[in-house]
Amino acid sequence: MKNIPKQIVILGGGTAGWMTANLMHKRWQGLGVEITLIESTVEGTVGVGEGTTPFIQSFFDSIDVSESEWMPEANATYKCGISFPNWSTKTGYDNYFHPFYSHVDTAQVEHFFNNANFRREGMDTHAHPDDYFVTSALARQCRAPISQVSKGQRLDYGYHFDAELLGRYLKRIGTGRGVKHVDDKVVEVVGDNKGNIDRLILAGGEHVYGDFFVDCSGFKGLLIQQTLGEQLKDYSHYLFNNRAVAIQTPLSQQDSLSSETVSQALSAGWAWKIPLANRFGNGYVYSGEHITAEQAETELRAHLGDASKDAKALHLQWKVGRVSNHWKGNCVAIGLSQGFLEPLEAPMLNVIQQTLEQFVKYFETGEFTNQYQTIFNEEVNHLIDGTRDYLQAHYLLNSRVDSPYWRECRDNPVMSTSLKNIINGWISTGSFDAVLRDNLHNQAYFKTSWYCILAGMGHFNPVSKRGSRIAARNHQKAKQACEVEASRYVDHQQHIDSQKAASND
Template sequence: MSKTVKNIIIIGGGTAGWLTAAIIAAHHKDAKKTELKITLVESSDIPTIGVGEGTWPTMKNTFHKIGLKESDVFKKCHAAFKQGAKFVEWVHGNGDFYYHPFTVPLGYGHIDLAPYVSNIENFARESNFQYDICEAGLAPRNLAESEYQGQCNYGYHLDAGALAELLKRHCIDKLNVEHIVDTLDECISENGERIDAVVLNKQGKLTANLFVDCSGSRSLLLGQTLNVPFKKVDHVLFNNRALAMQVPYESEDMPLASHTIATAQNAGWIWDIGLTSRRGVGHVYASDFLTDEEAEQNLRNYLGEAANGLVARKISFEPGHREQWWKGNCVAIGMAAGFVEPLEATAIMLVELSARYVAENLPADESLMPLVAKRFNKQMAYRWQRIVDFLKFHYMLTKRTEPYWQAHCDPTTFPDSLKEDLSLWQYRGPTTNDFTSAMELFPAASYQYVLYGMEFKPDFSRQGYLHNQQQKAEQVINRNEQLTQQMLQSLPPHRDYIEKWLATST
């Protein structure tokens, strides 16, 4: 008996639940014949963590597609622009830093400037104008440019709790998502292969064609009910704790960083995210190398007097992911699917990608669900593998001597796929040919910024063809310098731009 897929129940709110609901609902908004019903169930007694969060540039398109005005996001989520990340003291621990900007190098895909820059650690600066824009604290665009546009690629810094509330209101008011505030008492699965129904404390039994598990790390549906195993990656990525603080600015007109600042510590790193209203600052660390008390002292030392009177909230997590993400009629999105440390803003990006896949590949009939699930699981397996690779890549080239950092340099902790990449990159840098899958999350440019930023210089002398483009390379480097100077003159300070833009937007 064929069954049309027209009823979706999402269990769990927060950023993952409401963003998923918005993406699916917006995609099917005008499909009148489908009559798709989306219901989100969330408990009133589960608080959101609410720390400042960073996004990948993909979020621009996501917000635009679901129908949000960018100015509303900024007003209601205390948002700021994120043009990349600055990694401080990850190489030597003596004040060194490098950037991973969101704009690709000039000449990207046509020429690798690495063999021609003055020093390999200068790669980001000599190949990309965004380095100096971030250092100068400038916005990625000027007032003449429209929403979701800009001379520089960017993501966002957002208050996660405020974002969830904005998405909730948008889903309910604009996208016809039904909202139920209730507690999940039971999840029924007669054969362990699919979800037959959920039982709520007040509403009773609910059925659906598709259940989306956004219940956080508890993974109530996919993990606990359908018993999909959890695959740990703590042998590759060691961090499993975080301490978070919400830090007020000393004054309302304090300069606003337009990038995430990630500062390495003796056994982990500290994130520093600037919202317009406050900073979100936290310490990610590994409990095998650092006690909670030592981590809190690191955090307070970093903040100085700004930490006085502030309480650090502790977050524990197990780095890893489910062995499959869609089983039967249940798909997990967000922390229910997996979680690793918040380096490079992968968490929300995976929510976007997963929800978009569900929206665009929602089977017309339940009989097609296994095929859609199979393809989704194949994609997610690859994406999680590349995320683990890319995050590990930030650690394994360090010259720091503390036990935590040296443990990251142990080849036995390197994924095989990353070992293969590094073998090639001994003699040339990452190229677009290394990243040919349609499922790539991070392009060759991202690997270039990290590889060269960590002062790893391939032996370019073994690849003669890389040295016959000196004149072209000089032209690109000079062009970048010209663009840099133009933008330093024309782009406004980050906070000034946001205030003037929001004052004139309706």
């Protein structure tokens, strides 16, 4: 192929940069492509981003690193899903768990869909998602999603990890395999007159030329935004949160190691709690239009109690939105340079991975030309916009009355037509599956996630009919089956300890 780039230059050594470097090197090393990653360790990385969705499993597979290798290095733990305390004030619905759905749930999930639909019709039926998924039971029992008995198909699960340590690990793997690494600051980007990037000039004076450039420079988007002029499409009218404060706390000796992220609603946003092997990652994601950074830090410290007393706080802010052309000229943006929504549901590493994998696929299929640029950009926009809708659904469905923030979130008239159809379709008496069939092509999340959020928040009309015995029996059957299946999985703490011990041998 005559267009194979000889030099690919990645700007940025955060999670996005090192994921990109490892995957591109793996795919193209045999073609004689040299991958160079430039980062300024003085500038540093964003330093957060500790939760994932299950898709990341396939990323580690694709670069040939096993859990037993990378997890102990990043103080990683397993993630079965996310719980959402205090988003809903409806009786019986003050918390729900968004599970990672797997093949082991196939037998029970239909009972959940059926009972939720009975409840939508006004029947007095149990329709809370927590009793119908194995990963929910695993999280309740503080187990890892690793079976003690079956060596068959893996469950869909995610991870929690220390972003800094994972970055270091990926850097060691990448450089060990042949990625060239330069630690210096880019002080100037030189473009050509065709809308491409020609070279990067480093503080040390070196000029770095490339055939193709990847912008992983974080929020500033040095190449895609500042040099090639891509503007962020503003999504702040969909999602109000634009700031966060993060504080790390020690693990408490008494607690079992949990396998869930907790996303608890506070007065002007929500707080995450992520269990790592050696500490908790915590943070408060909030709207800077509703409270100040100081108020947010005070509220988070009160929420965390004594554990946060001497801990440092990291304050962050961002513009909510995305670029429209993630691939422009000889540059593709991957990571925060593409834009950012917010950390709810931890979807951004998935956006990074999908952007990267789709780019690699289309670049190869188009024989390293820009042939598939338009379709690639459309697909990435579709993924981000679909993700935005699912995140916004959390705010629209909240029933809190304690602050103007939550009322404004709930009353927000700005939403996509497809999201409006889904929410209205749920509360109508028609078939919700038909509504999903007509709208999911505009969405990024699947049927199970929509049922879980709508039922989990208790978004139902009042009960008007007696429940059926069959529905009650099916609920009990599902609950018991999930608890029994979960009891066959390993204890989370023991599994993480044995992984660590094996990695020290």
